[in-house]
Amino acid sequence: MSDSPIAVEQHGPELLHHFVDAEQQRDAATLGMWLFLATEIMFFGGMFCAYLIYRYAYYNEFAAGSRSLDIYLGTINTAVLICSSLTVALGVRAAQMGKRKLLVILLLLTIVFGLAFMGIKGVEWYQKFEEHHVPGHSFNAADLVKEYPQIHIDQQHEQIYFSLYFAMTGLHALHMIIGVGIFIFLTCYAWKGRYTPKYYTPVEIGGLYWHFVDIVWIYLFPLLYLIDRKPLR
Amino acid sequence: MATVAVTAEREHYLNKEYGIRSWLLTTDHKRIALLYLASITFFFFIGGFFALLIRLELLTPAGDLVQADTYNKLFSMHGQVMIFFFLIPSIPAVLGNFLVPLMIGAKDLAFPRINLLSWYLYMIAGVIYIHCIVYGGVDTGWTFYTPFSTAFSNTRVIEAGIAIFIAGFSSILTGLNFVVTIHRMRAPGMTWSRLPLFIWAHYATSIIQLLGTPVLAVTLLLVVFERAFNLGIFDPTRGGDPLLFQHLFWFYSHPAVYIMILPAMAVESEVVACFTRKRIFGYNFVAMSSIAIAVFGFLVWAHHMFVAGISLYSALIFSILSYLVAVPSAIKVFNWTATMYKGSISFTTPMLYAFGFIGLFTMGGLTGLFLACLGIDVHVHDTYFVIAHFHYIMVGGAVMGYLGGLHFWWPKISGRMYPEGWGRLAALLVFAGFNLTFFPQFILGYMGMPRRYWQYPPEFQVLNVLSTAGSTILAVGYVLPMVYFLWSMRYGKIANDNPWGAAGLEWKTSSPPPTFNFDEAPEVTWEAYNYEEIPAPAEVPVER
Numbered sequence A: 001m002s003d004s005p006i007a008v009e010q011h012g013p014e015l016l017h018h019f020v021d022a023e024q025q026r027d028a029a030t031l032g033m034w035l036f037l038a039t040e041i042m043f044f045g046g047m048f049c050a051y052l053i054y055r056y057a058y059y060n061e062f063a064a065g066s067r068s069l070d071i072y073l074g075t076i077n078t079a080v081l082i083c084s085s086l087t088v089a090l091g092v093r094a095a096q097m098g099k100r101k102l103l104v105i106l107l108l109l110t111i112v113f114g115l116a117f118m119g120i121k122g123v124e125w126y127q128k129f130e131e132h133h134v135p136g137h138s139f140n141a142a143d144l145v146k147e148y149p150q151i152h153i154d155q156q157h158e159q160i161y162f163s164l165y166f167a168m169t170g171l172h173a174l175h176m177i178i179g180v181g182i183f184i185f186l187t188c189y190a191w192k193g194r195y196t197p198k199y200y201t202p203v204e205i206g207g208l209y210w211h212f213v214d215i216v217w218i219y220l221f222p223l224l225y226l227i228d229r230k231p232l233r
Numbered sequence B: 001m002a003t004v005a006v007t008a009e010r011e012h013y014l015n016k017e018y019g020i021r022s023w024l025l026t027t028d029h030k031r032i033a034l035l036y037l038a039s040i041t042f043f044f045f046i047g048g049f050f051a052l053l054i055r056l057e058l059l060t061p062a063g064d065l066v067q068a069d070t071y072n073k074l075f076s077m078h079g080q081v082m083i084f085f086f087l088i089p090s091i092p093a094v095l096g097n098f099l100v101p102l103m104i105g106a107k108d109l110a111f112p113r114i115n116l117l118s119w120y121l122y123m124i125a126g127v128i129y130i131h132c133i134v135y136g137g138v139d140t141g142w143t144f145y146t147p148f149s150t151a152f153s154n155t156r157v158i159e160a161g162i163a164i165f166i167a168g169f170s171s172i173l174t175g176l177n178f179v180v181t182i183h184r185m186r187a188p189g190m191t192w193s194r195l196p197l198f199i200w201a202h203y204a205t206s207i208i209q210l211l212g213t214p215v216l217a218v219t220l221l222l223v224v225f226e227r228a229f230n231l232g233i234f235d236p237t238r239g240g241d242p243l244l245f246q247h248l249f250w251f252y253s254h255p256a257v258y259i260m261i262l263p264a265m266a267v268e269s270e271v272v273a274c275f276t277r278k279r280i281f282g283y284n285f286v287a288m289s290s291i292a293i294a295v296f297g298f299l300v301w302a303h304h305m306f307v308a309g310i311s312l313y314s315a316l317i318f319s320i321l322s323y324l325v326a327v328p329s330a331i332k333v334f335n336w337t338a339t340m341y342k343g344s345i346s347f348t349t350p351m352l353y354a355f356g357f358i359g360l361f362t363m364g365g366l367t368g369l370f371l372a373c374l375g376i377d378v379h380v381h382d383t384y385f386v387i388a389h390f391h392y393i394m395v396g397g398a399v400m401g402y403l404g405g406l407h408f409w410w411p412k413i414s415g416r417m418y419p420e421g422w423g424r425l426a427a428l429l430v431f432a433g434f435n436l437t438f439f440p441q442f443i444l445g446y447m448g449m450p451r452r453y454w455q456y457p458p459e460f461q462v463l464n465v466l467s468t469a470g471s472t473i474l475a476v477g478y479v480l481p482m483v484y485f486l487w488s489m490r491y492g493k494i495a496n497d498n499p500w501g502a503a504g505l506e507w508k509t510s511s512p513p514p515t516f517n518f519d520e521a522p523e524v525t526w527e528a529y530n531y532e533e534i535p536a537p538a539e540v541p542v543e544r
Helices: A022-057 A059-068 A071-097 A100-130 A142-147 A155-191 A201-225 B005-009 B020-024 B029-057 B068-104 B112-134 B148-152 B157-184 B197-229 B242-276 B283-297 B312-340 B349-372 B374-380 B384-414 B420-447 B458-491
Strands: none
Touching: A022 A059, A022 A155, A022 A201, A022 B157, A022 B197, A022 B242, A059 A142, A059 A155, A071 A100, A071 A201, A100 A155, A100 A201, A142 A155, A155 A201, A155 B197, B029 B068, B029 B112, B029 B384, B029 B458, B068 B112, B068 B157, B068 B197, B068 B242, B068 B384, B112 B157, B148 B197, B157 B197, B197 B242, B197 B283, B242 B283, B242 B312, B242 B349, B242 B384, B283 B312, B312 B349, B312 B374, B349 B374, B349 B384, B349 B420, B384 B420, B384 B458, B420 B458
C-alpha cells in the first residue's frame, strides 16, 4: 500500500492466486463486467419492450404525459450525467498515468454529479407526487385531460405511462445509487494509493458500469420526455 | 479419522481446514459446490413433500385431503421450489461448480468470491421463500399469471416474487462466472475443440442464464411493484395487457427449460463416452447442438400461449420454431446412441441413469412436438398431458442426469465409492417409479383431465391411483441415494484417482482433489475422449 504513484514490484499483492498473471486477471474482470452489462441490457430491455407496446397502443396518453414532465430539469440532468461520464473517463486515464490526487478528485466529482442527478430527479418526482401523477389510488390526470382538449386522453391509460415512468426512472436511480456506492469504494482505495499504472482494473470496470447507467438515461430521456413536444393544433 | 490411513497422508480440499467458518467463508469452488449440494437437496425434499401431498390428494376423486385453496398453494409451491430452488441450480451449481475449473485445468473459477456470493444470494432467497411457505404460501401457480397474481390472489405473492428475483441473481452470477472461466482460464493446450462436451453444454447454459434471467427478474419486479405500489402495467381494467406479462415471463421461462436440460445432456455426454469407452460420435455436432439449443430456445416462448389469444400468424411461426428445437435435441440423442454402437458398454449406475435419460428425454421431447402442433395443443392445453410432458423432460431428463452425474463424479467429490449394488437398485427404482407416476398422466391428459384441479370425475381414478403408487416408488428411489451417499462418505471403499478409467482432466488429479486442483499446472496435448489411449479398469469397481 505504498503512497508512491509508481509501484516497482512485478506483481502486486492484488494478483489473486488462481490467475496465471495480471493480464489474465484483468481480461477476466473486464469480460465479466461486459457480460454483466449484457444482463443489464436484458433487464432494462423487458421494460423497454413494455414501453414500446404501450406507447404504440396509447400514443396520445404517452405524448400528454411526456409534455407534463419538466423538460428543463430533464435536460439539466442529462447534461449532469454526461459530465459525470467525462469525469469517469478522465479518471480512468488518471489511474493509467498513476496520478493519484487527480484520480481522487475526478472520482469525487463523479460522485457529486451522481448525487446532483438524484437530487434533481427527486425534485421531479416530488412535483409528480404533488400533481397526483403517481400511479395508485390517488392518481388523477384530470389536469392533463383539461390541458389538452384537442386529443382524447384516457386517464387509466395515462396511469400506465406514469407506471412505466416511475418503474424505469426508479430502477435507473437504483442503479445510480449502486454506482455511487461503488465509486465511494473506489475513491477510498484510490486515496490509499491502491491503483497504479499496472493495476487499475477496478477503476476501469467501475467506469464501464457508470457509463452503462449513463447510456440507459440517454435512452430514457428522449423516450420519456421528448415523445411529442410540437405545439398542438 | 485416524483409522483411515489415506486421509492422514494427503491433504485435499476436504481436510485442509475444518470448522464451520472454513465452509461458510470458503472461496474454493469445490466447497461451494458442496454447500450448494446440501442446500438444493434440502429444497428438493421440500418440493418433493409438496408433490407427495398433491399425489395423495389425487388418490381419490373427491377433494378430501386438503381444501381447494391449499391444493392451489401446494402445486404452486411445488413448482416454484422445484424449478427455482432445485432444477435451475442443480447441475450447474453443484456439478458445474465442482467440475468446470477441474475440466479445463484451472485453479478455480474466475471470480471465487462472486461464486460464494451467489450461494449466499441463493440462501437469502431460500430463507425468504421458506418464510413465504410458513406464513401462508402462494397460490398463483409457478407462473405468476397476471391479473390473478397482481390483483386477486391474497397470498404472499410479493415475498415469493422477491425470493425468486434474488435466486435469479444467484443464477446469473453462476452463469457469468462460467462464461468468463471458460473463456479466460483454460489450461495451455486446452483449445475450444478439445473441451469436454460438459463444458460446451455449460457454456450454452450460462448464456441462457445471462440473457434470460434478467428478463424474468424485471418481470417479477413489475409484478411486485404492481401489487405493492398499485402500478397498472399488467392490469386489464386500466388498459394494461396481461398477455404482455405472459410474453415476458415465458421469454425467460421457456429458455429456463434448457437451463435445466442442457446440463443434464452435459453429464450424459461424459457418462456415455466413458462407459462405452469410445470417443463421442460427432463431437462437433454435439457441441454445436448445445449452442443451437440455447439460440433456438430464445425463439419459441409463445408456444405456451397458443390458446391465450395471440395472433394466428405469430402462433404459426412459433409453432415452426418450436419444431426446430427438436433438431439439435435429436442430434444429441442420435449421437449418444451412435457412440454406444459397437462400444464396450458396462452397466454401472451412472450408465443406467444415462440409459434412463435417453429413453425418457426422447419421450418427453417427442410429446413436446405434439404440443408444438397448433391443433393438438388446443386439445391438450392445460391438461395432464402437458404435466406428463414436462415432467418427462425435467424429472426424467434433468433429475436423471443430475443423479447419474452425482454417481459418476462421487468418487472424485468424496474420494469414496458409493455401493454399486444399491446404486443400481436405486436407478431402477427411479426409472420404474417415474414411468408409473407419469405415463398414466399422458393418458389422463389426452382423456381431458385438466391440470391444477383438486377433484376429478371418478372415471379417472384408476390412472390416478397408478400415478400416486408410482410416486411413492419414486420417493424411495430418491431417498436411497441420499442415504448411501452419506453412508459412503465414511464407510465407502476408498476411490483411486480414476476409478472408471475416464478421460478428462478432472480424473488426472487426485480424488478428492487438492485445494488448488492440480499439484502442477496441467498442459493438454491430447484430444477430448481419447479412450483408445486410456486402459479400461480391470474391473468396474463394484462394492455390494
